[in-house]
Amino acid sequence: MPSTARTSVSVPLPKPGSQSALRERNQQRVIAALMSGGPRTQAELARATGLSTATVSNIVKSMSTTGIVSTAPTTSSGRRALSVILNDNGQVAAGIDIGRRHLRVVLASPNYRVLQEASVPLPLGHSAQDGLGAASDLLDTLLENGGISRAALLGAGIGIPGPIDRRSGTVVQGAILPEWVGINIHETFGERLGIPVFIDNDANLGALAQVTWGPHSAVDNLMFIKVGSGIGSGLVLNGALFYGHVGITGELGHTTINEHGLICRCGNRGCLETVASTSTMIELLGRGGSDSVDTRRIIDRALTGDTATLRVIDDAGVAIGRALAHMANLVNPETIVVGGPLTDLGEILLGPIRRGLARHAVPIIGETTTVCMSSLGDRAEALGGAAVVLAQSGLSPALIGSS
Amino acid sequence: MPSTARTSVSVPLPKPGSQSALRERNQQRVIAALMSGGPRTQAELARATGLSTATVSNIVKSMSTTGIVSTAPTTSSGRRALSVILNDNGQVAAGIDIGRRHLRVVLASPNYRVLQEASVPLPLGHSAQDGLGAASDLLDTLLENGGISRAALLGAGIGIPGPIDRRSGTVVQGAILPEWVGINIHETFGERLGIPVFIDNDANLGALAQVTWGPHSAVDNLMFIKVGSGIGSGLVLNGALFYGHVGITGELGHTTINEHGLICRCGNRGCLETVASTSTMIELLGRGGSDSVDTRRIIDRALTGDTATLRVIDDAGVAIGRALAHMANLVNPETIVVGGPLTDLGEILLGPIRRGLARHAVPIIGETTTVCMSSLGDRAEALGGAAVVLAQSGLSPALIGSS
Incomplete structure (x- = not known):
């Protein structure tokens, strides 16, 4: 099931089996597909969710009425189609790319619009504490510039140029940032910011950005x-x-x-x-x-x-x-x-x-x-970081209520 | 969703979305998991299907009453558990491994029991027609030896030592069997036998055998x-x-x-x-x-x-x-x-x-x-061939009625 797999970066979809939750779950699938893949036609949503086109059409109609999504006419493979886009609900995902010598932060809306973006140089050989501190400061600046409250942050996706052991959530030996080896970034950064933090290898985030933000x-x-x-x-x-x-x-x-x-x-x-x-x-x-x-x-x-x-x-x-x-x-x-x-x-x-x-x-x-x-040039990794947050948040039922 | 993915070798699961088919679909998932993975505990079935343990337990109870599955007490990680096994319903999957110099055929039941098995040498440089002819003959012999009717055959999974272009279903250049290049085995063999034929690279079937028949x-x-x-x-x-x-x-x-x-x-x-x-x-x-x-x-x-x-x-x-x-x-x-x-x-x-x-x-x-x-020694590829057939058949709703 390739299509639903894209939405399940690591959090599984809700357990199927009970009839009562079926309608909400189907709506959730559509939202998850829009958050993990950006605006799509109804046919693409059907493919991405495994739902029938009739079900998708009903869900889109209902979500359009309640203001969760907007629709716009478009063409797909030369035929008329309806493009579905999540409405901006004020929530924001942060993408953070930390390199050997640079730091980039983007703030993106659930409909894949870049709201704020900046990059700054980092000193070679910076410690993880310093790198994460700089990221936190730049994030604050961007929130302030955009007039966005911290409470609107869904989370931060952070890319690191090194292998990450997902069993422990730490950077392992062989990283291009030797000063970061052994650091648990979830703890270090998540506690500091009080938001969900997703850490990944920067090239993984770059790959994700190609299939979400990219062509x-x-x-x-x-x-x-x-x-x-x-x-x-x-x-x-x-x-x-x-x-x-x-x-x-x-x-x-x-x-x-x-x-x-x-x-x-x-x-x-x-x-x-x-x-x-x-x-x-x-x-x-x-x-x-x-x-x-x-x-x-x-x-x-x-x-x-x-x-x-x-x-x-x-x-x-x-x-x-x-x-x-x-x-x-x-x-x-x-x-x-x-x-x-x-x-x-x-x-x-x-x-x-x-x-x-x-x-x-x-x-x-x-x-x-x-x-x-x-x-996407050197923005790919940070954009991918925001995409991870959106994909994960799309799987959280809380989001439906918040829109 | 790694677990359900195992059941979808290439045929997608039925489209979700309609409430009416939910119960049958869940039962189908359990059968598919048993056919693609062999006997399992209820907890393993829950993991493999994404269903809740309560749902799996209800389905197993119902299928046990109607004779589709049997259950037996077992232990899993030191705890008491219930092993679920598909009952033999008389249906048979064929696995065929064709090498440069050998041919092996196995017949297996949906509960992963080998019913018949034999191998014979093939002349080096044999043509695809000759190889498939020999396979067809050996298959007939095994069916006869086992007193199994051709109508009981769910299909045949055939392993070939060469790359296969799945767009065309043909063996491509670079195969260890140059005489087979360009042959469409589905057509050549499927028409001859009148059963569904699945062709795959032999090493792919070997890999599948490790996670189904193997440990x-x-x-x-x-x-x-x-x-x-x-x-x-x-x-x-x-x-x-x-x-x-x-x-x-x-x-x-x-x-x-x-x-x-x-x-x-x-x-x-x-x-x-x-x-x-x-x-x-x-x-x-x-x-x-x-x-x-x-x-x-x-x-x-x-x-x-x-x-x-x-x-x-x-x-x-x-x-x-x-x-x-x-x-x-x-x-x-x-x-x-x-x-x-x-x-x-x-x-x-x-x-x-x-x-x-x-x-x-x-x-x-x-x-x-x-x-x-x-x-599994040199039996892996043929056993994997039978596993492909079982996995595909487990996804066909027809099987439920036939048991």
Whole structure:
């Protein structure tokens, strides 16, 4: 049941079986689909909820009367359709993306409108306390700027660039933020803010953002790869974020590319991160040159055709494509979306990635997998954080009463 | 909803929404869970169906009265429980495993009892027509031996050692059976037998067998790897076989291990299959030796401590472990089960696989992934074929009336 799975990021749907709650439960399914996937046509809602189109139509009519949703004519596959959108009820979801050097916070309404958004730099090597403190401060500022009360906050979805053990809710060894290892963010941040907090790997949130905020809502099997100081990926499988056994999935950055290569921060050798992360590119291009290199400068130089920069990007792209080939051979995604600070490179990076993929994937996999840049840029992770909150809140019956 | 997902191998559950069908639908869910997962306790049924334990208890009582199921006292986690088992209703599922050189057919009842089973050799390079003809003949023989009428056949689940494009239902290029490429087995075999036919990759069926017939019914995320003339794998993710975008998943055998290695039948170089398949082992050990080597002899020699054989197995195992590490880094399985003709090697093969996995996986993944041999031996694929039929039939409301 791919469609309902998308709505159940981790909270199960109410238990079926009793007849009395059936109507409310069906309405709840529709709301959950709208909150986890954004505005949709009635036909899409039927598919997403598993309900019949007649049932969806009745529920939408009733919710439209009571002001929970609005409808608007639209076209879908060339045919007339009715787009259903949740009405703004004053509630707000926060999405927070904490990186090695940056912090971004967005505030979004249940109908997927960005109300407030800001990003600030963070000092390299910041502690978890400092990072969460900065996030809390920026969140307060955005609430104030938007004239939004703290009571309107449904929760905060926080992305961290590191693997998270879902059994304990802590960041584990191997994170790009070593200062955060062992921290339980639910406790640390949830208590401080007094709202529900959802923590996830940033690449997972990026993947979720592609199928909610991004243009890939119809894609059931999608891989999002974030190429930055680290390289990670998030998987949407059968329409839902995939977490595996303990929650650590998509560790693409630690695919062995060069068995006797450089030592990686994970303790292994020749991992993809050691040959294709932005840190490696910066180091390679910094040698011999007199001026310092950063991600922005790599993009600028590549766009002006600098040979050395293009070569470094090409080698990195082919290696990324090779690691992606192994992943695509395994889970056969429809679409691979590339995100992170290098998205402005466009085809300059996509070209070698596609070459590496075609060279190393089983032919039919290489031919049927689409690779593209994220259109959400560096906002994907924070938007995904807000999407997690909306998806979870859509499953909470309290929301119906509050609208 | 991992639990209900297991029952929906590809046919969706009936649409919810109408109150009238609710009770039948809940009963159907319980039957589907029993057919797709075998005998279970009431608590396990509640988890598998998403129904409340009270609802499950009522349904089981009612079905027990009408003779659809039997119950027997058992213990679960040290507590008293009631095991629920579907009664034999005379219906039969066929599982068929077609390899490069062998054919196996099993007949199973809806309560997961093997009624008949046989295997015969097939000539290398047999055509699809010949292979399916032999399968049809062996199926007839088994039906006759068991005194089972053809009308009792629910369907046949057929495993093929090659990738299958689920959009067209055909075997695609890269199969270990090149003579089968382009064949539509549904049509070829379904018309001949006049029963529903389900075709799947053999490693997918092996994976399904582990969580139905095998000891891993509680494992939600499992990888089954078959090491034979080819190397393939099947994935159970969130409790259900995973098919991805076009149906070609788990192509572990084509992970690049040695970038400038031997040319693989897939057209690539240095794939895992070129360094760790039984064909490669046989070729390596055949050089210089005067007597011919086959899989059985490899096992015998290894068990008697032959140095060259142990070295070849060790190198193959470490390479398999390395490819598995990349897969485990991606989908974080709880358990990896190794199947195929080498299972009798036990720790001799598992040892190097575990070493390769630990060396190349992200530490926490290496530490939390269990690797074991399949206890189903070379029967896994055929048993999985029968399980597919039972899972699909459990979703067909017709079955309730027929019992």
